[in-house]
Amino acid sequence: MALSRRQVLLGAGVAVPASAILLARAARRDPALAPSKEAVVREATTVLAAESSVDGAGVRLRRALGGRALGMLDPFLLLDEIKSDDPNDYAAGFPDHPHRGFETVTYMRDGAMEHKDSVGNRGRLGPGSAQWMTAGHGIVHSEMPKQERGVLWGFQLWVNLPAKDKMQRPRYQDIAATQIPEVAGERTRVRVVAGDALGVTGPVNGIATGPVFVDVALERRGIFELPLEADHASFVYVTDGAVRLGSRRREVREGELAVLSEGDAFEASCDADHGRFLLFAGRRIGEPVARRGPFVMNTDAELRQAFEDYRAGRLTSG
Numbered sequence: 286m287a288l289s290r291r292q293v294l295l296g297a298g299v300a301v302p303a304s305a306i307l308l309a310r311a312a313r314r315d316p317a318l319a320p321s322k323e324a325v326v327r328e329a330t331t332v333l334a335a336e337s338s339v340d341g342a343g344v345r346l347r348r349a350l351g352g353r354a355l356g357m358l359d360p361f362l363l364l365d366e367i368k369s370d371d372p373n374d375y376a377a378g379f380p381d382h383p384h385r386g387f388e389t390v391t392y393m394r395d396g397a398m399e400h401k402d403s404v405g406n407r408g409r410l411g412p413g414s415a416q417w418m419t420a421g422h423g424i425v426h427s428e429m430p431k432q433e434r435g436v437l438w439g440f441q442l443w444v445n446l447p448a449k450d451k452m453q454r455p456r457y458q459d460i461a462a463t464q465i466p467e468v469a470g471e472r473t474r475v476r477v478v479a480g481d482a483l484g485v486t487g488p489v490n491g492i493a494t495g496p497v498f499v500d501v502a503l504e505r506r507g508i509f510e511l512p513l514e515a516d517h518a519s520f521v522y523v524t525d526g527a528v529r530l531g532s533r534r535r536e537v538r539e540g541e542l543a544v545l546s547e548g549d550a551f552e553a554s555c556d557a558d559h560g561r562f563l564l565f566a567g568r569r570i571g572e573p574v575a576r577r578g579p580f581v582m583n584t585d586a587e588l589r590q591a592f593e594d595y596r597a598g599r600l601t602s603g
């Protein structure tokens with residue numbers, strides 16, 4: 286039997302731009318191009334609806350990860366979605382609060398979020414922009430929605446840091462919408478925030494867990510495939526419509542998170558009107574997690590130290 290281009294390339298362990306796979310598949314429309322034996326397709330193992338929650342100074346949000354149903358998925362600690370056209374739901378925002386020991390990733394679909402920290406860093410995240418903030422040993426910042434009309438729609442992901450990086454200097458990567466590459470294919474549109482996809486590399490760099498973060502929009506009959514590192518944990522959060530994941534084509538709908546199984550290939554398709562989702566993958570850290578409120582450390586003693594440092598005003602001085 287002739288091997289497909291994908292079988293040959295993946296079997297040989299060659300890094301191939303996923304765009305080549307996508308184009309080859311789109312061009313041939315051949316059922317024989319189903320994933321090879323060598324490529325293990327990740328399946329949706331657990332599908333959970335995001336939980337309604339309130340955080341900050343009274344912001345109503347949906348918690349897809351880090352809530353009651355699924356506390357974390359190493360290295361990912363939390364995923365929140367804020368989506369509302371009622372300023373009462375979000376205007377109180379997230380006034381000054383600390384973080385230590387992990388990273389917060391903010392991604393805006395609509396509206397604006399202003400951030401400001403205690404050592405003078407500030408910025409305004411507009412529609413389509415992203416911020417990857419490595420809190421390291423500590424920051425104290427505010428995150429405030431800055432708008433009075435229209436929809437505020439944004440996401441925040443928390444990503445853990447390995448022990449050796451928890452006390453590193455804080456680092457901001459503020460990424461304007463125009464800096465995020467967008468690849469349009471046949472019935473697909475993909476924004477690459479971090480990692481490699483469809484032959485482009487996202488602008489976020491130097492992150493301990495080597496993450497992939499893509500925002501994928503599919504029209505009906507659209508297909509998206511992406512090789513993923515076998516040692517990465519991964520999940521999908523569906524933001525619009527519905528998509529089907531894996532070779533079993535399990536349906537996942539808006540507001541649902543799907544945990545993906547082990548494997549080295551990701552596949553999504555759409556047979557609804559449209560579907561859009563965020564895909565996250567990252568290297569597992571495999572260390573003990575001691576977590577309370579805005580601090581994520583390895584031990585309870587380190588957590589106590591973080592609270593002490595914060596109270597004493599030492600959190601940001603390292």
Ligand code: FE
Binds near residue numbers: 382384389426
């Ligand atoms: Fe924060």
